[in-house]
Amino acid sequence: MAKDGAAKLSKNLLRMKFMQRGLDAELKKQLDEEEKRIISDEHWFLDLPELKAKENHIIEERSCVPCEDLVYGRMSFRGFNPEVEKLMLLMNTHKEEEEDEEEDDVSRMETDITDEEMARRYESLVESMRKKFAKKRNRSTVTKSEEDVNCNVVGDQPKKVFLKPQD
Amino acid sequence: MDPVHACFKEKIGEVLLPGDVFSFRLPESGDGSVKTDKIICGPGLRRNGEEVQVCKSGILRHKPPNMYWIDSQQRRYVPAKGESVIGIVTAKSGDIFKVDVGGSEQASLSYLAFEGATKRNRPNVQVGDLVYGQFTIANKDMEPELVCIDSCGRANGMGVFGADGLLFKLSLGLVRRLLAPQSEIVKDLEKIFPFELVVGMNGRVWVKSKTVQQTLIMTNVLETCENMTSQQRQTLFKRVAEGSL
Numbered sequence: 001m002a003k004d005g006a007a008k009l010s011k012n013l014l015r016m017k018f019m020q021r022g023l024d025a026e027l028k029k030q031l032d033e034e035e036k037r038i039i040s041d042e043h044w045f046l047d048l049p050e051l052k053a054k055e056n057h058i059i060e061e062r063s064c065v066p067c068e069d070l071v072y073g074r075m076s077f078r079g080f081n082p083e084v085e086k087l088m089l090l091m092n093t094h095k096e097e098e099e100d101e102e103e104d105d106v107s108r109m110e111t112d113i114t115d116e117e118m119a120r121r122y123e124s125l126v127e128s129m130r131k132k133f134a135k136k137r138n139r140s141t142v143t144k145s146e147e148d149v150n151c152n153v154v155g156d157q158p159k160k161v162f163l164k165p166q167d
Numbered sequence: 168m169d170p171v172h173a174c175f176k177e178k179i180g181e182v183l184l185p186g187d188v189f190s191f192r193l194p195e196s197g198d199g200s201v202k203t204d205k206i207i208c209g210p211g212l213r214r215n216g217e218e219v220q221v222c223k224s225g226i227l228r229h230k231p232p233n234m235y236w237i238d239s240q241q242r243r244y245v246p247a248k249g250e251s252v253i254g255i256v257t258a259k260s261g262d263i264f265k266v267d268v269g270g271s272e273q274a275s276l277s278y279l280a281f282e283g284a285t286k287r288n289r290p291n292v293q294v295g296d297l298v299y300g301q302f303t304i305a306n307k308d309m310e311p312e313l314v315c316i317d318s319c320g321r322a323n324g325m326g327v328f329g330a331d332g333l334l335f336k337l338s339l340g341l342v343r344r345l346l347a348p349q350s351e352i353v354k355d356l357e358k359i360f361p362f363e364l365v366v367g368m369n370g371r372v373w374v375k376s377k378t379v380q381q382t383l384i385m386t387n388v389l390e391t392c393e394n395m396t397s398q399q400r401q402t403l404f405k406r407v408a409e410g411s412l
Binding site: 060061062063066067069072075077081087 | 204205209210212213214251305323343347348353357360363365375
């Protein structure tokens with residue numbers, strides 16, 4: 001291949017990476033900008049004024065269920081089907097709860113065990129946990145402490161400490 | 168807000184015909200943003216640009232704060248999203264069931280849309296079964312789709328039902344009256360004898376009672392009480408209750 005000089009090389013060849021290693025940073029920037037311009041000129045765009053999406057104040061609703069607050073469709077009366085009766089309560093109170101949410105009611109949650117049972121459980125739980133973590137010497141005092149009518153702890157023996165020998 | 172609601176308010180409780188138009192100019196405030204509340208048009212009303220047009224004849228009803236709809240009578244059901252209907256399974260094809268809901272097209276029900284259904288664990292649904300489900304897709308351009316679970320994946324009473332009992336058809340207006348909260352018809356029906364009822368928004372009702380005779384009595388009573396006043400209905404129910412004892 002005869003060396004004719006840089007003028008004879010094609011544009012695409014000059015744009016290739018290995019030909020640009022010798023260029024300055026400025027020349028590189030210029031070439032980049034030219035390329036971007038060419039590419040963006042090729043992009044198509046609509047020559048329309050900017051349209052704003054209209055906020056719709058009118059909402060269409062096809063179903064009449066929210067309009068008339070219809071209840072759940074499965075019903076059972078006088079204990080014919082107890083499962084369906086449970087479902088009725090569930091679904092209809094669920095619907096009422098959604099309406100009551102705005103009223104800020106602190107309603108009681110449904111519980112499996114009563115509050116008294118829960119309190120009793122916790123009492124015994126605290127005792128057993130305390131025993132577990134008490135040191136061996138203190139374990140007997142933990143179990144033995146009794147309370148009289150006024151909840152004063154009676155029978156608290158003095159804690160056993162190391163007694164230095166007199167001699 | 169006020170001009171909008173005012174032009175509705177004067178027509179609440181009146182009979183409107185298709186073609187009646189509610190048009191109002193929404194006032195614009197200085198900065199161009201229109202601060203009005205949203206209006207919800209229920210069945211029978213359609214939005215046409217900035218206007219609301221009536222497309223069914225009936226009485227205009229209102230529910231505060233901002234819901235309006237036309238209370239009309241018809242027997243033909245048009246599927247709408249979110250409504251619970253009773254369907255009859257007509258075909259099983261691959262992964263879906265074809266269900267007849269009384270609309271212009273049959274709805275499709277995927278076999279995975281049941282509680283606890285997986286690819287290995289298929290639900291036990293046969294052709295001819297009654298299904299209680301909700302529409303997830305129901306518009307005029309697409310085939311309606313039913314599901315038998317809610318968004319959390321629980322069945323909530325939907326699915327196949329009806330080992331015994333009788334399925335019959337009522338008009339849509341009566342069905343809505345049955346499903347209204349504190350419905351009087353339901354309260355009167357309770358007093359006759361114990362029974363189980365499944366009401367679909369497509370006008371189909373399924374009744375089951377202890378004996379076949381009681382079931383037939385319930386069916387007849389429901390079909391005839393549509394055009395009765397409450398007085399006539401109560402006398403009828405009393406007669407039935409005494410007659411059946």
